Amino acid sequence: MKDAEIIAVGTELLTPQRVDTNSLFVTEYLNLLGVDLVRKQVIGDDLPRLTEAISTALKRSHIVVLIGGLGPTEDDLTREAVAAAMGRKLMLSLEQESVLINRFRQINRPMAKNNLRQAYLVEGAEAMPNANGTAPGQFIYTDRGALAMLPGPPRELKTMVERELYHRLRPVVPPQVIRVRSFRITGIGESDLDTLIAPVYTKYTNPVTTVLSSPGDLFVHLKATAQTEDQADALLREVGNPIAELLGDRVYTENASEPLEGVVGRLLRKHHATVAVAESCTGGLVSSRLTDQGGSSDYFLGGYVTYCDAQKIETLGISRELIGKHSAVSEEAAKAMAEAARNKARSTFALSTTGYAGPSGGTDFDPVGTVYLGVAGPNGTRVIRVRYGSGDRLRVRLLATQASLDLLRKTLAEPIAAGLRR
Amino acid sequence: MKDAEIIAVGTELLTPQRVDTNSLFVTEYLNLLGVDLVRKQVIGDDLPRLTEAISTALKRSHIVVLIGGLGPTEDDLTREAVAAAMGRKLMLSLEQESVLINRFRQINRPMAKNNLRQAYLVEGAEAMPNANGTAPGQFIYTDRGALAMLPGPPRELKTMVERELYHRLRPVVPPQVIRVRSFRITGIGESDLDTLIAPVYTKYTNPVTTVLSSPGDLFVHLKATAQTEDQADALLREVGNPIAELLGDRVYTENASEPLEGVVGRLLRKHHATVAVAESCTGGLVSSRLTDQGGSSDYFLGGYVTYCDAQKIETLGISRELIGKHSAVSEEAAKAMAEAARNKARSTFALSTTGYAGPSGGTDFDPVGTVYLGVAGPNGTRVIRVRYGSGDRLRVRLLATQASLDLLRKTLAEPIAAGLRR
Secondary structure, X not given: OOEEEEEEEOHHHHOOOOOOOHHHHHHHHHHHOOOEEEEEEEEOOOHHHHHHHHHHHHXXXXXXXXXXOOXXXXXXXXXXXXXXXXXXXXEEOHHHHHHHHHHHHHOOOXXXXXXXXXXEEEOOOEEXXXXXXXXXXXXXXXXXXXXXXXXXXXXXXXXXXXXXHHHHHHHHOOOOEEXXXXXXXXXXXXXXHHHHHHHHHOOOOOXXXXXXXXXXXXXXXXXXXXXXXXXXXXXXXXXXXXXXXXXXXXXXXXXXXXXXXXXXXXXXXXXXXXXXXXXXXXXXXXXXXXXXXXXXXXXXXXXXXXXXXXXXXXXXOOOHHHHHHHOOOOHHHHHHHHHHHHHHHXXXXXXXXXXXXXXXXXXXXXXXXXXXXXXXXXXXXXXXEEEOOOOXXXXXHHHHHHHHHHHHHHHHHOOOXXXXXX | OOEXXXXXXXXXXXXXXXXXXXXXXXXXXXXXXXXXXXXXXEXXXXXXXXXXXXXXHHHHOOXXXXXXXXXXXXXXXXXXXXXXXXXXXXXXXXXXXXXXXXXXXXXXXXXOHHHHHHHEEEOOOEXXXXXXXXXXXXXXXXXXOEEEEEOOOHHHHHHHHHHHHHXXXXXXXXXXXXXEEEEEEOOOOHHHHHHHHHHHHOOOOOOEEEEEEEOOEEEEEEEEEEOOHHHHHHHHHHHHHHHHHHHHHHEEEOOOOOOHHHHHHHHHHHOOOOEEEEEOOOOOHHHHHHHOOOOHHHOEEEEEEEOOHHHHHHOOOOOHHHXXXXXXXXXXXXXXXXXXXXXXHOOOEEEEEEEOOOOOOOOOOOOOOEEEEEEEEOOEEEEEEEEOOOOOHHHHHHHHHHHHHHHHHHHHHOOOOOOOOO
């Protein structure tokens, strides 16, 4: 198996504010090619350090990918460092010069003299066209494999990896197939998940199993390596099928890039159903998640962020007596909110959230972190009570939003009355 | 100035899903000590690679910080690698052994034999107690400065850096002060910002100026290094004051950790004012941003996510004729939405958003990316029209949300009628 390392260039990437995310995208493509990333580094804009890092990397790794430092300014040193590390010259490419001149003509802006730096290629390098910017990438065959220079702006980098780098690297690496299978899961904590599925996946080193978590959202990722797609798929079935069975309906999708609101939107569309939302403690997050999806106006009718009691009474028509008797954070209030939202918007379904996100509020019976989640639909209304650890307002809001969307997902999975748009 | 490098250990950090964020926290503390981070790396769980990386790092940098790989399993190789790189032995610490045994007794769990690995220290290392976990950190004085080993779980790492590492590193580095000044800015693009302020900051190498951007949100960060706090502050004034003047009211705060909704909340509270929101294309994001802040129920009254025309008509009482004549995406609709939200919620102010977030929709006059933003208040109603590049729904929604909050911020900065809660 071929090894790769990534060197991201830029002093700004060494500040406490910035993290290098470009390398994640590059890693994905390296993995697709069956290349193993064994090391990544961030180096500041410093010629001696950069040159030393490149020359060391060339000695030990088959593929070296440099990210950033291809801009027009004096700080952009990647070209110089590669030339120095390989003992080659930088040469002005007349072709790249005219590409640059044309580009500036197109956008009708004068070209500063500095920009000409971007027309210099390391001796023996192929230029990789940049569809979204001025700096071309560069690709060089090396004794051990290849070296690539990619621009730092993510939009430029991504297009260049897809259109230029991938097919150039393919012949450099031996044919090997990596296939992945993903499960996105909600409604279970990370350690409970691990206790459940570790007995299955720890028996295998191939596929490699990774568990990732963010609030209310878990991700199990299997990566199988083999000579052929069929072999890799067989490995994924062997480990993935028992995992799928153990997780049951906690798996909301096997599509790694489909968020929970995407699944909910797809199910609503399938049932020709619509939804409305009445939110208190989540303050608009459920609505905003649902409307994150393009085309959500097909099924999302409206949201009511009724943050104070007066709003619950006036906008939704919840009775003052109900709130007085049970409080606005109660099963009764959640039920009334969901039903009122459904009636007002004339939607097939409606969700409601009411709870104590913190930092203050709460009662002995319902301490901070308690949230009531309602769903009203053609088969009636259901309310669940969830309790999250207190002390982190944002976390409570995120978990409650996720649980609310999941409540709708599970309701949509039940047989529902003819699924007519209301 | 002393140099540092960070080596994060763990194969999972080389996947396309994971990014090392621990190093950001460590960087912050290194910078506080006046130490410059010059390189960071991620290395997988591989003993030869790790040993080589540590031995190289010890040769070139004053301070070497290792993160992760201190767990109890065979994959946790940091201790072994440091011992090998320094040519020292690993020794069982009887003190650490009893710390471990006590810890497991406390949580009433049997201690697996593997856990004893965590009681081994590199010859000459001081153990750094771990307040939140079982693996102690280790600190070793080296020829050039020091080497530290920190646990990977963020909660364990953070406490250890604060309580153990910081005071141990202090005597290793020469006294030097780093002071920072930050500007958070909205309402201007990154390249326009740079054109405006680069003539000021490029004249100085100290402070170091960094410009960071996320959609609709810019961050200018000055970092001054000097012998004393006074000298560092003087440098920050010398460069920061002209920058502040050039940016004017586009700076919404100089508090690096205060988001725009925090500033808006602070201003609303100061004026004893309240706010309501009527959203269309932003789908609940403005409400959710406003309610992100703890205590926002003091000023946020309610939100209306009127996504379809029927909702605008029924929930807000916008007239069907107005929408028929001007469309729901128009100056008139934004004005009516803001005024209706203000009247319904009886708030001091109300915001409205209506536009085409994409991917479809739009007209010749108002193509995808066009958004009307309204603000209604005691001094009347104002609507602005903004146009963002089309093609990225999420970006249009984020930019419009930011611009809507900024519109309220600027309105709150104007003299307003006595500021009575309505």
